[in-house]
Structures are given as C-alpha cells and as structure tokens.
Amino acid sequence: MNQNEKTSSNSRRKFISKLAAGTTLLTGLPSFINATTTYPLSRRSTFSANDQINLAIIGAGGMGRADTDTALSVPGVKLVAACDLYDGHLDLAKAKWGKNLFTTRDYREILQRKDIDAVIIATPDHWHKQISVDALNSGKAVYCEKPMVHSIGEGPAVIEAQQKSKKTFQVGSQGMSSLGNEKAKELFEAGAIGQLVYAEGFWARNSPLGAWQYPIPKDASPKTVGWDAYLSNTTKRDFDPLRFFRWRNYRDYGTGVSGDLFVHLFSSLHFIIRSFGPEKVMATGGLRYWKDGREVPDVLLGMFDYPETKQHPAFNLSLRVNFVDGTSGSTYLRLVGSEGAMDVTWDDVYLRKNLVSEPMDAFLMAKQGQAVVSKDRKKMLPPKESHYRVEDGYKGAHFDHFSNFFNAVRAGKMATEDAIFGYRAAAPALLCNDSYFDNKIVRWDPVNMKLV
Numbered sequence: 001m002n003q004n005e006k007t008s009s010n011s012r013r014k015f016i017s018k019l020a021a022g023t024t025l026l027t028g029l030p031s032f033i034n035a036t037t038t039y040p041l042s043r044r045s046t047f048s049a050n051d052q053i054n055l056a057i058i059g060a061g062g063m064g065r066a067d068t069d070t071a072l073s074v075p076g077v078k079l080v081a082a083c084d085l086y087d088g089h090l091d092l093a094k095a096k097w098g099k100n101l102f103t104t105r106d107y108r109e110i111l112q113r114k115d116i117d118a119v120i121i122a123t124p125d126h127w128h129k130q131i132s133v134d135a136l137n138s139g140k141a142v143y144c145e146k147p148m149v150h151s152i153g154e155g156p157a158v159i160e161a162q163q164k165s166k167k168t169f170q171v172g173s174q175g176m177s178s179l180g181n182e183k184a185k186e187l188f189e190a191g192a193i194g195q196l197v198y199a200e201g202f203w204a205r206n207s208p209l210g211a212w213q214y215p216i217p218k219d220a221s222p223k224t225v226g227w228d229a230y231l232s233n234t235t236k237r238d239f240d241p242l243r244f245f246r247w248r249n250y251r252d253y254g255t256g257v258s259g260d261l262f263v264h265l266f267s268s269l270h271f272i273i274r275s276f277g278p279e280k281v282m283a284t285g286g287l288r289y290w291k292d293g294r295e296v297p298d299v300l301l302g303m304f305d306y307p308e309t310k311q312h313p314a315f316n317l318s319l320r321v322n323f324v325d326g327t328s329g330s331t332y333l334r335l336v337g338s339e340g341a342m343d344v345t346w347d348d349v350y351l352r353k354n355l356v357s358e359p360m361d362a363f364l365m366a367k368q369g370q371a372v373v374s375k376d377r378k379k380m381l382p383p384k385e386s387h388y389r390v391e392d393g394y395k396g397a398h399f400d401h402f403s404n405f406f407n408a409v410r411a412g413k414m415a416t417e418d419a420i421f422g423y424r425a426a427a428p429a430l431l432c433n434d435s436y437f438d439n440k441i442v443r444w445d446p447v448n449m450k451l452v
Contacts (some may be wrong), residue, residue, distance in 0.1 A: 193337030
C-alpha cells in the first residue's frame with residue numbers, strides 16, 4: 001500500500017469510527033440537537049396552567065406581527081400588550097388580537113408592567129440595543145430580532161445586561177432551531193465531509209417587498225407617527241415616511257443586506273461547526289438596480305477568513321446577496337470538505353461525496369487488510385448524494401425557535417442563541433458593511449469580540 005492509499009485508508013477509518021460514535025459525540029450537546037432525541041425538544045415540552053407566559057410585542061410592524069403569530073401558536077403563551085410608533089400598527093394589533101389589548105407608543109410602559117414575562121423586540125435595528133438592555137434590566141426575558149445590535153460597539157452592553165440579569169435572551173435568527181441546521185451539525189461532527197476547507201452562502205430576491213419596497217400608509221404623518229421618538233437616538237431630520245416605513249434602506253436605522261440576511265448565514269454556520277467567527281473581513285458590491293434613494297447596496301459580496309480552532313480547521317467563507325436575482329432559488333449555505341460537501345437549508349440537507357473518493361465500506365476495508373483483492377473485481381459504491389428532508393407536517397424553524405425560547409424562559413435557562421452567540425453572528429455582518437463603506441479590510445478578534 002502506497003502513502004496515498006494509507007492516508008485514504010486512515011481517513012476512512014476515522015470517518016467510520018466517528019460515525020459509529022456519533023451519538024456519543026453528540027450527547028454533550030443541548031438535548032434539542034442531540035442525535036438520539038426527537039427533533040426538536042420543543043415538540044415534547046409540557047406546561048401547566050401556572051406556566052403561562054405573558055408576552056408583549058415592541059415593534060408591531062410586519063416582522064413583529066409575524067413573530068407574534070408564531071409565538072402565539074406555541075401552547076401556553078398569551079399576548080397582553082403591544083407597542084409601536086405608528087398608530088395604524090397599534091389599531092391593527094387590536095383588530096388582530098383583541099380590543100382589550102394594551103397598546104402604547106412608549107416601550108417603557110411595557111417594561112413597567114409586572115404581568116409581562118417576555119417581550120419580542122421587532123423594531124428597526126437602531127433600537128435593538130437600548131430596548132434589549134432596558135428590558136433585561138427590568139426583569140423581562142427578551143426575544144430580539146436579528147441583528148442583535150446596530151453597530152459593532154453596542155454588543156458588550158447587551159451581553160453585560162444579560163449576564164447581570166440572568167434572564168433568557170434569544171436573537172431571532174430562526175434558522176438556528178431548524179431541522180436542516182441540526183442535521184447538518186450532526187453530519188459535520190460525524191465527519192461526513194471530511195476536513196472543512198471552504199464554505200459559501202447566498203440569498204437572492206427579486207420581489208419589490210423582498211427588496212424593502214414596503215408600502216407607505218396613506219395616513220402616514222407626524223400626527224400618526226412618533227417621529228421624534230424614532231429619531232431620539234440618531235440624526236434629527238424632518239419627517240420622512242420613507243425613512244420610517246422603509247427603514248432598512250437607510251444606514252441610520254438599518255444594517256443593509258448584510259445585517260438583514262448575511263447574519264442568518266453566519267448564525268447557521270457558527271451553529272453547525274461551533275465557530276466563534278472570522279478574523280478577517282472584506283466586502284465589495286454596489287447599488288445596481290434599486291436606485292430609489294436608498295443608502296445601502298443591493299448587491300453585496302463578502303469574503304471572510306476563519307482561523308483554526310479546536311472545533312474546526314482554518315477555512316474561507318464567501319457570501320453574496322442579490323436583490324434582483326429571480327433565477328437562483330432563495331437561499332442556501334454550502335460547506336465543502338476534503339471528502340464531500342453539504343448544501344444546507346432550514347428544511348433540507350444534501351450530502352454529496354467526492355467523485356474521486358473510494359467507498360467507505362468497513363467490511364471491504366477489513367477484507368483488504370487480510371487478503372489481496374483482484375483488481376478486476378468490482379466494488380460496492382456508496383450513494384453519491386444523500387438527501388435529508390423534513391417530515392410532512394413540520395411546523396418550521398420559526399415555530400421551533402420560539403418553542404426553544406419559551407422552554408428556556410420557563411426553565412430559567414440561557415438560550416443557545418444568547419447575547420454572546422448573537423453578537424458573534426452580528427459582528428462579521430456589521431464589519432462587512434464597514435469594509436464596504438470604508439473600502440478597507442477589517443480585522444476582528446472573534447474570541448475576545450473586539451476589533452484588532
């Protein structure tokens with residue numbers, strides 16, 4: 001046997017031993033990602049009448065209402081209050097969830113109520129940090145939409161507030177709790193693709209609403225919108241309904257395509273491979289199609305260098321977003337290794353083996369070690385592609401993410417996507433923006449979570 005054959009044989013032995021020990025490797029993980037349990041844990045949760053969680057929504061726009069609908073589909077959750085700076089959203093909340101629902105423009109009135117256990121924060125990004133800190137300090141559990149913060153300097157304050165309050169805090173990258181991510185994590189840790197060398201992801205959209213061309217209500221005015229409160233932590237301007245209702249297009253309030261979409265891909269990747277994040281960030285792109293006054297690009301390409309850690313080898317990541325592409329599907333994350341690759345969505349995992357790799361058949365390997373096999377004899381070949389997909393009736397990642405959040409709230413525990421995890425996912429997305437706008441390479445310490 002030559003040196004290359006020995007290396008290949010050793011690689012196969014390592015894979016088989018990992019595969020056989022797969023459940024052992026995973027037993028140290030939270031039970032909702034343990035290969036020996038039914039996914040997810042939230043499906044098996046139980047509660048009594050005393051376990052009801054009273055919920056409030058802060059930011060009752062489109063995403064806030066979608067979050068609330070999903071949250072209320074989890075047994076044992078009741079909505080008691082809603083906050084928004086646009087009167088129309090509050091009127092819609094009462095029409096949707098009951099005329100007796102308490103509503104206010106001032107989120108502090110929500111936090112003062114003793115009957116509220118948890119809040120959903122679905123405001124524009126520039127309010128995530130302050131409301132999260134105030135909510136945690138007031139003793140509320142927090143589900144905060146992604147990205148966790150609006151700028152790189154805001155993360156430590158949220159982490160400190162969570163650690164001091166010891167309340168459950170979860171960032172709303174719902175793919176974290178998906179069956180697709182959990183299966184990909186299981187396969188990666190079992191060695192299914194060998195040594196990770198490269199990863200890539202993309203997000204494509206071609207609809208006006210997907211490109212943040214949200215409708216402007218006809219009654220939008222300084223009378224129906226709390227404009228001064230909206231701007232109280234940023235640049236003061238005259239009333240502009242575009243900046244309020246299409247806030248993602250503007251840097252004072254949103255974080256662009258990177259903060260809106262790349263952060264999902266960072267969250268999934270970091271979860272699957274147990275990564276803290278990249279150490280080098282580079283970005284390019286431009287405003288190619290949606291020239292509507294927005295301040296952020298609609299095509300963005302990011303490149304990231306990940307250092308070697310105990311959990312994974314050094315590798316490269318490339319991400320891209322295109323807001324006019326209607327031909328490439330929606331989104332996926334791809335992990336490429338020395339022995340194969342995985343395409344990961346929230347509902348599917350495609351595992352593909354290298355075409356040049358030999359079959360990993362333990363019986364054939366043992367036989368080869370004892371006797372010479374004729375070169376003319378054919379071999380048993382493994383499948384070149386395996387497709388894992390969710391079972392019919394799966395309620396989806398959004399439901400599972402809220403179920404895991406409420407389970408943690410009831411148990412008084414930390415969520416997997418807590419403030420530290422959320423900051424490590426948000427940071428490279430925010431630094432991608434800094435690289436693009438400042439036309440520079442950015443270096444980051446993902447362990448200590450600080451700029452270099």
